[in-house]
Amino acid sequence: xxxxxxxxxxxxxxxxxxxxxxxxxxxxxxxxxxxxxxxxxxxxxxxxxxxxxxxxxxxxxxxxxxxxxxxxxxxxxxxxxxxxxxxxxxxxxxxxxxxxxxxxxxxxxxxxxxxxxxxxxxxxxxxxxxxxxxxxxxxxxxxxxxxxxxxxxxxxxxxxxxxxxxxxxxxxxxxxxxxxxxxxxxxxxxxxxxxxxxxxxxxxxxxxxxxxxxxxxxxxxxxxxxxxxxxxxxxxxxxxxxxxxxxxxxxxxxxxxxxxxxxxxxxxxxxxxxxxxxxxxxxxxxxxxxxxxxxxxxxxxxxxxxxxxxxxxxxxxxxxxxxxxxx
Numbered sequence: 001x002x003x004x005x006x007x008x009x010x011x012x013x014x015x016x017x018x019x020x021x022x023x024x025x026x027x028x029x030x031x032x033x034x035x036x037x038x039x040x041x042x043x044x045x046x047x048x049x050x051x052x053x054x055x056x057x058x059x060x061x062x063x064x065x066x067x068x069x070x071x072x073x074x075x076x077x078x079x080x081x082x083x084x085x086x087x088x089x090x091x092x093x094x095x096x097x098x099x100x101x102x103x104x105x106x107x108x109x110x111x112x113x114x115x116x117x118x119x120x121x122x123x124x125x126x127x128x129x130x131x132x133x134x135x136x137x138x139x140x141x142x143x144x145x146x147x148x149x150x151x152x153x154x155x156x157x158x159x160x161x162x163x164x165x166x167x168x169x170x171x172x173x174x175x176x177x178x179x180x181x182x183x184x185x186x187x188x189x190x191x192x193x194x195x196x197x198x199x200x201x202x203x204x205x206x207x208x209x210x211x212x213x214x215x216x217x218x219x220x221x222x223x224x225x226x227x228x229x230x231x232x233x234x235x236x237x238x239x240x241x242x243x244x245x246x247x248x249x250x251x252x253x254x255x256x257x258x259x260x261x262x263x264x265x266x267x268x269x270x271x272x273x274x275x276x277x278x279x280x281x282x283x284x285x286x287x288x289x290x291x292x293x294x295x296x297x298x299x300x301x302x303x304x305x306x307x308x309x310x311x312x313x314x315x316x317x318x319x320x321x322x323x324x325x326x327x
Contacts, residue, residue, distance in 0.1 A: 025087035026085065027049070027054070027061070027270065029062060034068075041266065045267040052268070052271050074096055078103045082107070087107065089109050090112060090266060091110070097135065110266060111133065111136070115139050127283045128283070129280055129283070134279040137284055145256075148317075149214070158211050161215070163192060163215055164192065188214075196228075199221060218242075222245065237309075238303060243259065247295065253300075255294075265285050293324065295324075297325045297327055
């Protein structure tokens with residue numbers, strides 16, 4: 001269904017060419033780049049729109065645009081939504097949300113997948129966003145991830161932080177991660193890169209120095225997660241990450257939100273706006289509670305078979321109701 005829906009969305013984008021079609025309201029949707037977690041958010045959101053009665057081509061036109069990883073494309077996309085007199089626009093990722101801010105005089109904006117919307121200057125307050133903008137935040141609960149590291153790797157003393165310095169969301173998360181790690185007596189060693197090649201080089205350096213690895217919510221890291229996770233696994237180092245999608249792509253474990261629910265909540269908030277509610281009166285939805293433990297089953301199997309990996313799997317964790325094993 002999702003493939004058919006995305007095909008329909010692409011057709012809708014071609015048909016629109018700068019204007020509404022058959023007087024149906026237009027919902028603009030854009031994301032910065034194709035990436036597992038962002039695609040999960042998008043697909044769940046589109047499914048929720050349909051379940052709530054907003055069916056593309058029938059009573060609305062959903063114009064989906066992908067910036068192909070280039071921030072400079074975002075302004076053009078949001079200008080197109082402006083020319084289409086969009087009824088509402090969904091901006092997935094911090095960069096997309098920040099670009100959409102320039103168009104809130106033309107249409108309401110609902111953002112998704114922004115870790116720190118206040119710190120990013122998108123809203124002034126989580127409870128009272130102000131302006132013509134609201135959305136969902138996937139703030140990473142770093143304390144719960146570090147607690148999991150200490151439970152599964154009790155002998156760990158050093159954590160290698162693999163990230164891209166230019167990813168504002170990831171840097172913000174990592175700063176909080178370092179603060180909590182210090183409180184717990186753990187040392188964090190940085191390893192940075194600007195693309196997959198330099199990140200692989202940094203990963204190789206970190207696995208030689210650190211007991212475990214961790215990556216925050218970082219689009220560039222996430223896009224290369226399969227390759228980066230293989231370096232960690234080959235060197236018998238458990239690799240923790242900020243999202244379930246990164247675990248799905250090869251990292252060992254995390255504690256986090258359900259990205260599908262994040263997408264569905266974004267759709268529900270958008271529908272509230274379409275029905276006339278002022279975005280300023282819709283608090284930012286931050287997922288902090290009822291999180292799940294995600295463990296990659298194949299990575300776990302490999303680590304368990306490797307006697308060089310110091311791994312402890314407490315029964316309460318392995319039997320927890322919120323444990324989700326990913327293939």
